[in-house]
Amino acid sequence: MRHQLTPDTTVRLGSIPAALPATVYHFDLRQAVAKMGGSGLIASDRLRAICEKHVRSIAGSDLVLFANDGFHLVITSCEGNAAAALASFINISLLMLLFGTEHLTPDQDITLFRQVDGEDLPTVANRKMQYASQWQNDDQADEEFETHEQADSDPYGTLAREGIYIEQGVELTFFPVHDLRRRAVSALFCAPTFAGAVFGHHAFQGLKPAELPYVDRAILNHSVAFANRLAEAGMVVAIGAAVSFETLAWSKSREIYQRALRAAKLAPNAQLILKLEDIPAGTPADRITQIVTALRPFARHTFVHLPNKQVDLAMTGRMGASGFVLSLQRRAPLPEVLADSKWLSRAALTQNAMSCIDHVESDEALAVVRSADIRFAVGNVFGSETLRGTAPIDEVRGVIDRAEVATAKHLSAIV
Numbered sequence: 001m002r003h004q005l006t007p008d009t010t011v012r013l014g015s016i017p018a019a020l021p022a023t024v025y026h027f028d029l030r031q032a033v034a035k036m037g038g039s040g041l042i043a044s045d046r047l048r049a050i051c052e053k054h055v056r057s058i059a060g061s062d063l064v065l066f067a068n069d070g071f072h073l074v075i076t077s078c079e080g081n082a083a084a085a086l087a088s089f090i091n092i093s094l095l096m097l098l099f100g101t102e103h104l105t106p107d108q109d110i111t112l113f114r115q116v117d118g119e120d121l122p123t124v125a126n127r128k129m130q131y132a133s134q135w136q137n138d139d140q141a142d143e144e145f146e147t148h149e150q151a152d153s154d155p156y157g158t159l160a161r162e163g164i165y166i167e168q169g170v171e172l173t174f175f176p177v178h179d180l181r182r183r184a185v186s187a188l189f190c191a192p193t194f195a196g197a198v199f200g201h202h203a204f205q206g207l208k209p210a211e212l213p214y215v216d217r218a219i220l221n222h223s224v225a226f227a228n229r230l231a232e233a234g235m236v237v238a239i240g241a242a243v244s245f246e247t248l249a250w251s252k253s254r255e256i257y258q259r260a261l262r263a264a265k266l267a268p269n270a271q272l273i274l275k276l277e278d279i280p281a282g283t284p285a286d287r288i289t290q291i292v293t294a295l296r297p298f299a300r301h302t303f304v305h306l307p308n309k310q311v312d313l314a315m316t317g318r319m320g321a322s323g324f325v326l327s328l329q330r331r332a333p334l335p336e337v338l339a340d341s342k343w344l345s346r347a348a349l350t351q352n353a354m355s356c357i358d359h360v361e362s363d364e365a366l367a368v369v370r371s372a373d374i375r376f377a378v379g380n381v382f383g384s385e386t387l388r389g390t391a392p393i394d395e396v397r398g399v400i401d402r403a404e405v406a407t408a409k410h411l412s413a414i415v
Helices: 030-035 039-045 047-058 080-099 124-147 157-162 209-232 244-250 249-262 285-295 334-350 363-371 393-414
Strands: 024-026 062-069 070-075 114-115 171-181 184-192 239-243 274-278 303-304 323-327 354-358
Touching: 024 080, 030 070, 030 080, 047 070, 047 080, 070 080, 070 209, 080 114, 080 354, 157 209, 171 209, 171 393, 184 209, 184 274, 184 393, 209 239, 209 244, 209 249, 209 274, 209 393, 239 244, 244 249, 244 274, 244 285, 249 285, 274 285, 285 303, 303 354, 323 334, 334 354, 334 363
Parallel strands: 184 239, 239 274, 274 303, 303 323, 323 354
Antiparallel strands: 024 070, 024 114, 062 070, 171 184
């Protein structure tokens, strides 16, 4: 664009410097809307929804605040020239969206935005105060992580190497994920297990937030080691590693986990998948997007295990997840299974992502799930056989072969 941008500004909150450097831009939509021949659209909810969805698809971790004539974009994901380039890209792509064209004519080439000082934006400053307050609490929590990190030894080292946490009888097991289109096992996902009955991070007793990143690091390292063994044996199957939402919600624990991801070199490996779990009910979709964004540079594929159907994915733009998982309630009636499956299928479609239903317990439920065009399924309908990450290769092949026979058998019964 012809507009010359200035360096970024750090917004101050009263007399307190913002904990988060931000570049604030005001996008004025009036010129573009006038050229569209519909100045009355400027305050319409539809225009706001279109703009918000589009901007969040590009800058999902940044803040969008609407004003009467447009919106403010608070860029915290980058600074300086990078922030200026991001605002310019949003400007051009938004114009193309509004004018419905792949190329702008000179008449359409409008600079919608200008950089503003945070002192001129009390609404933005108030919202940033909330961020600063959250980050101050974050810093207090970081002390617990640092204390744990400075311990003489890693109590979860055995969990990473052998898949066992002897103190609590927890072991890491891999369960098959069934591809309903290919009638095959597409992946083996790692999950902590206690007595073969309690799965996920709940398998650990009294787990503190400061311990979570080290547990998740152990799960990651164990999964990577298993994936490497399978690759060396010539087996092509994806391996998934679970990570708790809580681990990535705090800056220090997120940093610990990101260091482990960097060391594991997952980015170029398409066969390794991260699965974000334990998302608290009521978590906004934008917050989940921020967490997925934090994982994106380190892994090719991320699946998000949604807490329920209340997460509104329709207006969030592209979250960047490869797939979404939803668990059915135990012994759920078939109408509920159908409603959950259809909701997930639509949600995944809007995100251009894959869908997976968990806790499928019967052939009838599987038939309903498949009718909703769900791609993957997990559940006792296929059997309950799992694998240890240290299992011999022949045992792994046997479990996968039996699982694929079960997949074909149940899908054939449905037909």
